[in-house]
Amino acid sequence: MNVFVTGGTGYIGSHTCVELLEAGHSVVVADNLVNSSAESLRRVERITGRAVEFIECDLRESAAVDAVFASHRFDCVLHFAGLKAVGESVAKPLLYFENNLNSTINLCRAMAEHGVKKIIFSSSATVYSPDNVMPVNEESRTGGCTNPYGWTKFMCEQILRAEAEARGDWSVILLRYFNPVGAHPSGLIGEDPRGIPNNLMPFISQTAAGRRDHLNIFGNDYDTPDGTGIRDYIHVVDLARGHVAAMNYMEKVTGTEVFNLGTGAPCSVLEMVRAFEKATGVKIPFRIAPRRPGDVARVYADPSKSLRLLGWKSELSLEDMCRDTWNWQSKNPDGYGGDL
Numbered sequence: 432m433n434v435f436v437t438g439g440t441g442y443i444g445s446h447t448c449v450e451l452l453e454a455g456h457s458v459v460v461a462d463n464l465v466n467s468s469a470e471s472l473r474r475v476e477r478i479t480g481r482a483v484e485f486i487e488c489d490l491r492e493s494a495a496v497d498a499v500f501a502s503h504r505f506d507c508v509l510h511f512a513g514l515k516a517v518g519e520s521v522a523k524p525l526l527y528f529e530n531n532l533n534s535t536i537n538l539c540r541a542m543a544e545h546g547v548k549k550i551i552f553s554s555s556a557t558v559y560s561p562d563n564v565m566p567v568n569e570e571s572r573t574g575g576c577t578n579p580y581g582w583t584k585f586m587c588e589q590i591l592r593a594e595a596e597a598r599g600d601w602s603v604i605l606l607r608y609f610n611p612v613g614a615h616p617s618g619l620i621g622e623d624p625r626g627i628p629n630n631l632m633p634f635i636s637q638t639a640a641g642r643r644d645h646l647n648i649f650g651n652d653y654d655t656p657d658g659t660g661i662r663d664y665i666h667v668v669d670l671a672r673g674h675v676a677a678m679n680y681m682e683k684v685t686g687t688e689v690f691n692l693g694t695g696a697p698c699s700v701l702e703m704v705r706a707f708e709k710a711t712g713v714k715i716p717f718r719i720a721p722r723r724p725g726d727v728a729r730v731y732a733d734p735s736k737s738l739r740l741l742g743w744k745s746e747l748s749l750e751d752m753c754r755d756t757w758n759w760q761s762k763n764p765d766g767y768g769g770d771l
């Protein structure tokens with residue numbers, strides 16, 4: 432298939448490009464590079480030996496999106512583009528609503544105009560209400576989001592559902608990611624956060640590299656076995672393969688379908704620190720800090736629907752996640768800013 436990948440220079444998008452190319456698909460990427468570097472695609476080309484067309488484009492500009500569709504023939508869209516920093520979304524809500532909603536609306540409009548009927552959207556476990564019993568499945572309650580970023584994911588899901596319902600012949604897949612971590616085993620592509628990382632895994636790996644003095648563990652008084660927060664960490668290569676499985680599934684169906692992409696295996700912050708130390712042999716100095724506002728004690732997936740309908744499940748272990756994160760971090764101490 433000829434696949435249009437928005438946000439394809441970013442962390443998850445670049446790993447998905449690798450899996451798409453290796454599965455024999457062709458890829459055209461559009462990104463405005465607000466949180467990424469086009470160097471990632473040169474690395475994707477190195478890994479796969481295949482060319483990727485890159486178009487620098489801001490999806491908020493509807494004429495620019497239309498022009499991309501007018502000059503290509505796409506079978507399917509994978510929509511990764513979006514802003515994703517929870518804290519920034521609290522400080523700048525309009526930026527988040529404007530960017531994430533308008534991008535999705537412009538994309539839908541161009542799809543309709545040019546007869547493209549299949550789209551896979553990067554949603555998040557954050558759309559589940561915090562008061563659900565764990566693990567969450569696709570029928571669990573959504574809404575009650577604790578920040579504007581989460582609401583943009585919730586609203587984009589509604590926009591895409593409504594459009595699929597109205598058109599009748601569209602196929603929309605909403606993939607709810609849990610906590611993507613890790614990197615391609617080549618060490619050529621990985622997560623390259625700007626500034627001080629918000630998320631656990633990049634903070635651990637930068638601490639291991641000596642760029643951070645120590646890790647702050649946000650709370651050890653949660654109602655969990657070791658008191659630290661529990662999440663469902665999933666290797667980004669497994670996550671990327673989930674998109675290829677979803678594309679295959681989309682061939683057969685119309686309407687909207689939702690899937691969790693997680694491992695179903697809960698892991699605490701302390702367990703992750705120990706797993707990283709074991710996999711890499713590098714000690715992670717840490718301190719216990721106050722809870723981070725908005726955090727919940729535990730979030731993890733029931734991924735059984737993805738296995739049942741997509742034939743997909745995560746294959747890679749916590750050890751793989753830690754080893755591959757460290758391989759990327761140690762080979763690229765400055766992310767894509769440094770040469771490999």
Ligand code: NAD
Nearest residue numbers: 438441442443462463464465466467489490512513553555
């Ligand atoms: P990322 O920031 O690495 O990638 C997103 C890409 O979108 C970036 O390359 C950015 O430059 C681009 N972008 C943003 N606004 C754009 C616009 N208006 N026009 C064109 N390009 C634009 O993030 P990621 O971790 O790869 O996440 C990909 C998607 O998955 C996002 O939609 C994110 O919200 C979602 N998601 C991520 C996580 C996670 O923990 N990483 C969890 C759940 C969902």
Ligand code: UFG
Nearest residue numbers: 555556557608609629630631634647648649660662700726
């Ligand atoms: N944590 C620390 N120290 C840190 C960073 C994180 O102790 O320096 C802890 C958090 O308190 C939490 C766990 O590590 O218990 C995971 O935190 P992350 O920030 O890595 O991930 P979250 O689950 O909070 O959030 C992530 C994404 C959101 C997304 C959500 C659900 O950042 O965008 O997963 O998909 F919405």
